[in-house]
Amino acid sequence: MASHAFRIRSITPEAENVRTVMLTPADAGAETYAWKAGQFAIVTLPNGLERPWTIATSPLMGTGPTFTVKVVGEGTKALTSLQPGTLIRLSDAMGALTLPEDAALHKHLFLASGIGITPMVAMIRDLLMRHPGTPSMLVCCMESEAAFPFREHFDMLAATRPEFTYRAFVKCDPCEGRECGRLDAERLLALVPDIAERRVYACGSGGFMRAASCWMQVLGVPP
Ligand SMILES: Cc1cc2nc3c(=O)[nH]c(=O)nc-3n(C[C@H](O)[C@H](O)[C@H](O)COP(=O)(O)OP(=O)(O)OC[C@H]3O[C@@H](n4cnc5c(N)ncnc54)[C@H](O)[C@@H]3O)c2cc1C
Known part of the structure; x- marks a missing residue:
């Protein structure tokens, strides 16, 4: 190699x-x-x-x-x-968790927990630079505000790029305006009513990935 x-x-x-x-x-x-x-x-x-x-x-x-x-x-x-x-x-760089060639033709949803945020921040940055105006949303789950990587970066992107929104579920000490408690299919659908029309990417712990896979089935998101 x-x-x-x-x-x-x-x-x-x-x-x-x-x-x-x-x-x-x-x-x-x-x-x-x-x-x-x-x-x-x-x-x-x-x-x-x-x-x-x-x-x-x-x-x-x-x-x-x-x-x-x-x-x-x-x-x-x-x-x-x-x-x-x-x-x-x-x-050499490897891995198939990447944006599709026709990314500009889709709406995107990035799901992450903990340090699983790293491929999402890369793809969000790329999408905003390569295909401005393409709608994307990040929904992430973090242990605490202090343990939330790129928090200020996402705040800045959400404030300056109308095509990007994000919601964070924070388990301990959430700051004002944050969701607290656990993410589930019902809450995800309430946040992203058009989820079945989106390209969905997920990265996180084993438990998070198993849960995300169930949510996708329940909400009718194609694999
Ligand atoms: C495709 C891919 C991409 C990844 N991207 C990232 C990324 O962007 N950022 C990132 O942080 N990680 C990423 N990881 C995970 C990364 O590869 C490492 O597994 C991670 O950084 C931990 O490595 P480490 O050597 O510090 O921990 P290790 O020493 O390998 O330990 C792993 C875990 O075992 C526990 N552990 C270690 N020794 C003991 C012991 N004696 N008793 C009990 N528990 C123990 C540690 O606390 C830790 O939780 C990625 C993994 C994959 C497969």
Whole structure:
């Protein structure tokens, strides 16, 4: 498998226990690194650990690939402890959770829980840049306001891009205007009455994905 060398440019807090890692290309292959919004790369760290992480940016942004990780174990602790300038290696981008070629012809619904937000933020950014005016909505479930990655980014997008809306279900300490408690098929339908007409993308924990699959069946969303 091809691998591409990048150096750590910066590591910044994104939410409680969540960090965003920005990279600088360090070889010719990395300069022209190609990916589709929503895809991931297998990252090889200097200590030899390998982990798949989603590229949280759109290629149209001009920032290169970035990762946003929840620090939970060996790999994420090692990644987020690296010093700027440290070399890491990325596989070619892979994965089928991407926007369709004819994305401009559809309305979209992005469903995410926790750190499963990373492919969604990449696709939302891409859709807004590539196909302005295409309706999209994000419905996400988070443990708390503090643990909600990209919260300010989504607030800014919702305030400036009328074609994008989002609703967050926050379990603990929701701020004013947030939904609280658990998402279910009934609440989802109330938020997105035209759900059966939308392209739906989902990413999150195993439990969230099982629930999302049931909601889609109940609400008549084609697989
Ligand atoms: C396609 C894909 C895309 C992904 N994208 C992202 C992304 O964008 N961001 C992201 O954060 N993650 C993403 N992941 C998950 C990622 O690959 C890692 O699994 C995750 O970051 C945890 O890696 P880690 O090495 O830090 O944790 P690990 O050390 O592998 O630990 C995994 C889990 O096991 C627990 N654990 C570890 N050791 C023990 C122990 N001794 N006893 C009990 N529990 C233990 C940890 O607390 C943790 O919850 C993605 C996964 C896939 C498959």
